[in-house]
Amino acid sequence: MASTQNTPAWLLLKDGTIFKGISFGAKGTTGGEICFNTGMTGYQEVFTDPSYTGQVLIMNNAYVGNYGVKNEDVESDSVKISGLICKNISDRFSRMNANDNLENYLVNNNIVAIHDVDTRALVQHIRSKGAMNCIISTEFSDEAALKEALAKVPDMDGLELSSEISTKEPYTAGSPDAAIRIAVMDFGVKKHIIQCMVDRGAYIKVFPAKTGIDELKKFEAHGYFISNGPGDPASMDYAVKTVKDILATNKPFFGICLGHQLLARANDIPTFKMHHGHRGLNHPVKNIITGKSEITTQNHGFGVDPEAVKNSDKVEVTHVNLNDGSIEGIRMKGRAAFSVQYHPESTPGPFDSRYLFDDFIGNIKKEML
Numbered sequence: 001m002a003s004t005q006n007t008p009a010w011l012l013l014k015d016g017t018i019f020k021g022i023s024f025g026a027k028g029t030t031g032g033e034i035c036f037n038t039g040m041t042g043y044q045e046v047f048t049d050p051s052y053t054g055q056v057l058i059m060n061n062a063y064v065g066n067y068g069v070k071n072e073d074v075e076s077d078s079v080k081i082s083g084l085i086c087k088n089i090s091d092r093f094s095r096m097n098a099n100d101n102l103e104n105y106l107v108n109n110n111i112v113a114i115h116d117v118d119t120r121a122l123v124q125h126i127r128s129k130g131a132m133n134c135i136i137s138t139e140f141s142d143e144a145a146l147k148e149a150l151a152k153v154p155d156m157d158g159l160e161l162s163s164e165i166s167t168k169e170p171y172t173a174g175s176p177d178a179a180i181r182i183a184v185m186d187f188g189v190k191k192h193i194i195q196c197m198v199d200r201g202a203y204i205k206v207f208p209a210k211t212g213i214d215e216l217k218k219f220e221a222h223g224y225f226i227s228n229g230p231g232d233p234a235s236m237d238y239a240v241k242t243v244k245d246i247l248a249t250n251k252p253f254f255g256i257c258l259g260h261q262l263l264a265r266a267n268d269i270p271t272f273k274m275h276h277g278h279r280g281l282n283h284p285v286k287n288i289i290t291g292k293s294e295i296t297t298q299n300h301g302f303g304v305d306p307e308a309v310k311n312s313d314k315v316e317v318t319h320v321n322l323n324d325g326s327i328e329g330i331r332m333k334g335r336a337a338f339s340v341q342y343h344p345e346s347t348p349g350p351f352d353s354r355y356l357f358d359d360f361i362g363n364i365k366k367e368m369l
Contacts, residue, residue, distance in 0.1 A: 007138055009114040011085060012146040014132040017125060023138045024089050025106030025113035031135040031153035032056040032082035035301065036123045038280030041067075042348020044105075047081050048074040050165050050188030051257060051299045053230035054156060056083040056134050058119050058126075060280075065102030068093030075190040075347065079106070080165070080230075083136045084113035085122065112136050130275045131156070131301060156301065157273050161231035162187035162239070162258065166209035178203035180364055183221035185209065185246075187239065187258050188229030192347040196357045197225065210238055213245035223252040223364040226259030228343065233261040233271045233302055240265045247337060252363035254356070255339035257300055263339040264330060267315050269308040274326075277301035278342075281349030284322040285342060287329070293322065296342040297349030303327065303341070336363040 007023035013034065036058040037046055043064055046052070064086045084106065091101050106113055114136050126132075135150040166186045173194050180202040184194065187209050194204055205219050209229075216224075224246045233239075243266040247253060255263045261271045278298040285296045304327045309315055319329030319340055331338035338360075344353035 008141065009112075009136060009138045010141055010146060011114055011117060011134060011136050012143070012150055013125075013134045014150060015129060018143065018146075019114075019117050019122065021114040021116040023113070024086070024103055024115045025084065026110045027138045028112050029135065029137040029139050029149055030056070030083040030112040031133060031150060033131055033156040033301070034058065034085075034126060034134040035131055035277055035279055036060055036119075036126060037299075038282060039348060042281060043102075044069050044073040045075050045348045046299075047079045047084070047111075048076045049190060049299060050076050050080050051228045051230050052081045053161050053165050053188065054082055054159065055230075056085065056136060057081045058085040058122060060119060060123060063088045063090055065090040066093060067095040068098030069100050069102055069105040070095070070098050075192060079109035079111050081111065084111060085117055085119060085136070086113065086115040087117060087119045089113070089115040112138065126276050131277060157232055158235050159231050160235040162229040162236065163209045165230065167206055168208060170205055170207050170211075173204040173206070174198040174202055176203055180223070180361065180368075181205070181219060181221045182223050182225055182364070183207060183216050183219050184225045185211070185227060185239070185242065185259070187227045189227035190343070190345060190347070192345040193225075193227065193256065196345050196354065197361070200357055200361045202361065211242070213242060216246070217249070221251065222368060223254070223360065224249075225360070226253070226255035226262055226339070228257035228259065228299075230258075232273070233258060233265055236262065247332075247335075250335075252360065252367055253335075253337035254360040256343060257341060260330070260339035260341045261302055261304060263337065264304040264309070264315070267312060267332065269312060269315060270305045271302050272305055274301050274303050278321070281346070283342065285319050285328045285353075286322055287319050289318050294352035295350045296328075296344075296353055297346045298342045300341055304330065336367065
């Protein structure tokens, strides 16, 4: 059942493509980089993923909201997407333990959304033309006014966002009596990433994005984790320096998504803006070390330069994307330092890749012997 709202809403893309739909969620105007997620479920976890900061999201499933929202199904403390685009949105839900419907959830988080849009046509357009900025508005119907508002939206290319959404103060998770201590750099970390390490017996301390190595060392960590996050890694020289300083400690190292890109840049391997990125929970990846494949959860619009990795004497490829051959994992030669571009915590998504947390903990235990 669709929303009972009848307020019209407008979607304008930077290339001039325009759609008329129906408002859903908060009223107003919002903009960001348009992207799409191919997942059929897990929309609440997707909406609260900090890596989506600054992005207007298309959910590719024909119906969104049919199982409502639940307080526990979150990856951060608030919705992080800038706006939402759907084909059909349901204001009734079938899950008995859900707390509310999706529309109220979006209103409470001040998220402007539009539905009754041909999302398949829109996704095909983005796959052809590439990611670009867009704007959703219930305030403007005039194309000139929409274009004026769209011109104020910053480009994702070159945009630094992690320090804005990172924790402002350090915090901990797990038991202080745990034998393993892991320092986490928060560039937009998801809650279930932290939980995956706590579940494996680690005591975690999460640090703000711009924490320096001297402060990190005071925790006396046995290993370092570099988180996912939004924005362009090429704009994060401060984070690259921190990663270099962490690598100099020779402690075990693990990075996910943005953390993967920062490990590459710390080894003089550039990153690049992808045509339209990878987002969903059904992306096939091959582990070329073991020869096994895994179905993965992904959310990234930047990638690691394959030619630079190929020519590197410091880093080697461990995982590749089976759809387009892009790099999905690297490790430093002769070091307990590795990273993956995708999300092994898999919320939402399959659990195929959670062995990577076991590998990280295993590296720490070896180092402690």
